[in-house]
Amino acid sequence: NGCDVISHSMSWYNLGWADDSGAVCAGANQASNAGINFCTSAGNRALDHWQGTFNSGNGDVNRHDWSTGDESLSLNVVAGTTAGFNLAWNTSGGTFDYDLYLLDSSGNTVLASSTSGGNTFESISWMNTNATDATVVLQVRRVSGGATEFEVFGDNNSYGYEYSVAA
Structure with a gap:
């Protein structure tokens, strides 16, 4: 045309x-x-993206270590909005299964999780019903397989990622 x-x-x-x-x-x-x-386009998600290879945590070998013993990725969710998060991983080197969790800032209460299994991705969303922005943490947990490259994206309602890798 x-x-x-x-x-x-x-x-x-x-x-x-x-x-x-x-x-x-x-x-x-x-x-x-x-x-x-x-x-x-490339790079539009630079501040709400992380990409790298799964690194076994010190506290739990099936939790990803984002940086030097930190198994939780802290970030903020805008007040009164729903934030979405996507986890995808590379399966070209074998079979892997990872799960995605969103927890409160203490890391004790699960706010959302995706544990579908058998896919190469997980997606979650959570609505912050508070009048103020909420600090929450993401965790990536290995269910099966070894270490492979993965990435996590957030949407426009999340910001302030403790660790980010430009997309």
């Missing part, structure tokens, strides 16, 4: 890490096969 370039700047999560499959990858491939230049 006369289109030469597609500029895609939306965020899509938990699609096609291991094998470039999924709806977004299929659309990009279809455009490319038709001679259309498909461009996507």
Whole structure:
């Protein structure tokens, strides 16, 4: 239809890490096969993203150690909003199963969790019904498999990640 370039700047999560499959990858491939230049944004999630290899914690070998013995990633959720979080991991090197937990700031009360098993991703959301921003913590827990690369994304209603890795 006369289109030469597609500029895609939306965020899509938990699609096609291991094998470039999924709806977004299929659309990009279809455009490319038709001679259309498909461009996507990069870096829009820099402050609410973490990516790296699973590192066994000191307190619990099945909890990810974000940094030097810290098995919880502290962050804030805006008052009166629902924040979403997505965990995806690379399965090209074997079979892995990780779970995602959101806990209160003390790390004692589970606010949300995703433990679906068998997928290559987990997603959770939580509504902060407080009148003030809430400090919460994310934990990634290994259910099975060894260590592999994974990433966690938050949405626009979360900020102040204790540790972040630009996306």
